[in-house]
Amino acid sequence: MQAHDIRTALDRHWAASAAGDLVAEHEIYHDDAVCEYPQSGEIIRGRHNLQALRGHHPGKPAGFAVRRIVGEGQLWVTEYAIAYQGNMAHTVSIMEFKDGKVAHETQYFADPFAAPAWRSQWVERPA
Template identity: 30%
Template structure:
């Protein structure tokens, strides 16, 4: 049976929004390894991965920690919604290797994209490499060559 990457990443998003760290920890193998190439850090073990999320300064990524601002994420100007603080945008994979794109709004209101590359062992995540990038204003010089993104999750 193929790995249900969308289901696994949806569980991650759900446990993060609910701050259910017991359920989150169960998604990782005991010898789980998480790498952050941008900062040069490596996390060893499901318990440490949990502790990082549980002890995040500012209270983590819950709806209650975010100001009640609205953000347009729909395809038309008529669709204004307040997205969840931690949203799965896309997930896919083959065999035991998968990728996911998340959109996260931190307690300070900043919006970041998170790219997660994972290796599964059975139905649990054994290894992850995570990249974080803030939303930023596109430079003027590119305007002649691009069009605004119409999909979910822009600035």
């Protein structure tokens, strides 16, 4: 699978995720895909289980924004933010492709934090 094809599949995946389209969102995964959440220690085995888990989420995300997608070969990384229960979670998804579908994904979730005043002279703040 060419980089252009993977990027197109990723764009469709993230658009479907943002729209809440569970069927289209999970078309990118192999049937036996594995998804890991290292911060909670959870491993989800199989596309069906991943789709069911996301479909039964009690507090569905209220917003979703992809910051950037980078990758080469079979390894692709997406940085995005999810509005969830009044907070913004900054997220990184690392996807490993095999035969044109995601075989393994690892997702990291980070809560925002206040920037300390001591470093203000060296940093920029987005508008």
